[in-house]
Amino acid sequence: MNNAISIDQKTESHFKKGLKIGIPVSIGYIPIAIAFGLLAKSAQVPDIVTLMMSLMIFAGASQFIGINLMAAGVAYWEIVFTTFLLNVRHFLMTASLSQRLPKKTSKKVLAILSFGVTDETFSVASTQQEKELRPTFLLGLNSITFVSWNIGTWIGVFIAVGLPTSIQSSMGIALYSMFIGLLVPSLKKSKETIVVVSIALFVSSLFYWVVPYVIQLSSGMQIICTTVIAASIGALMFPKEEMK
Template sequence: MERERGLQAGYHQPAVDYDVSQDKGQLFFGMKAAIPIVIGFIPVSITFGMVSVQSGISLVNTVLMSGLVFAGASQLMAVNMLMMGAGAVEIVSATFVLNLRHFIMSMSIMNELKHILKFWKTILSFGLTDETFSLLAVRAQETKVNQYYILGLNFTAYLSWVLGTFVGGSLASVIPETISSGMAVAIYAMFIGLLVPAVRANWRLIMIAVTGAVSCLIISKMLSSGWSIIGGTIVGAVIGVFVLEEE
């Protein structure tokens, strides 16, 4: 009965005496809400797995990266930097800068989740990505979400990311020779495939990307490729402070 009402509450206004905070049935709704994210994650994670293994990173490390880091853009960046021969300090620093944005997203989400125990939030924050954030941000405006809903959402997205990486990484070894000779361009095609739809949605973003690229080129005359990516990122994002509108 309790569960029944919980299930209904996923769709309708909660009953007056219904307390969502302990309803484990919300796990199912979270998993269901993750479906569009999974559809987006699978092709990207498969391609990531392929590119990573093709570039010489072992299948185990490739899957571990997806499982431990769980942040798509920074994983691709790390593979690219490893290919360029960048060192550990450069790669970890660049990852830090790139994933700093999660801090903002997490701040905004945690503001909506004051009713959830800190213990839960400490665990659930690991699953925060651009995609789960945007879904959750909208959802939390509409209704009160509980920890089980977020767990279902994050874990489903996470699982598809890790499994997709494994599938892609396993496929890498069966790719025909003619195709793998062209694989060097794959990672750049992937970066472009992430950037272009964003620019289509907001043309101002191209100014940020171009500034990032030009700064990176200039800095690369003085510093290593890894540091020039970090430098280009910081400078390019400063342009964003001036050109992006408030939401």
């Protein structure tokens, strides 16, 4: 009986830790989600479609691109294909996080956790000091960001339409501010992070300034290639012992 209570307390503790660590990300998500709701409203996308996108897709970049493509009258299959390419990086992120979860974690739990992984939650989770991440920790982290994204979408669709245009347009900068806020503390703590980020910046610059003269790649493919190259070099330079 005592063992069961102890396990429950540990589970609750890990979940609460995920919620607590996810607060800065969730705060940053709200203005971005509001901006998404406003964009969808201005594009005359039905409210139910906008709300269901945040509820079922939960991928900010894909949702913004999807709205723009809808407004441009692009065929549905092209929207699906474009957003698929943009989100291929999620295979890499979830595969990386799965290596730090207990081996006994069921596939159902992995599927639930993978749905909530975003660029920001991945950044937060992957920079945790613990070798092994608890599924309940990731669940707490993903849950608070998912809820805040949907709350922001509702605000954007039903409330924020009356805000001044200058305030509406300024919300997009929140994404960049949040990334900087997540990145800087990690740079202070980890030499490896500094090196990998520097490699990613260099590779991304090459794709932006040099590669277009040789071959045209979509922004989604540039992100994927940059991620793979920087992560591969980082893995070779800083190998980690496999967890048992």
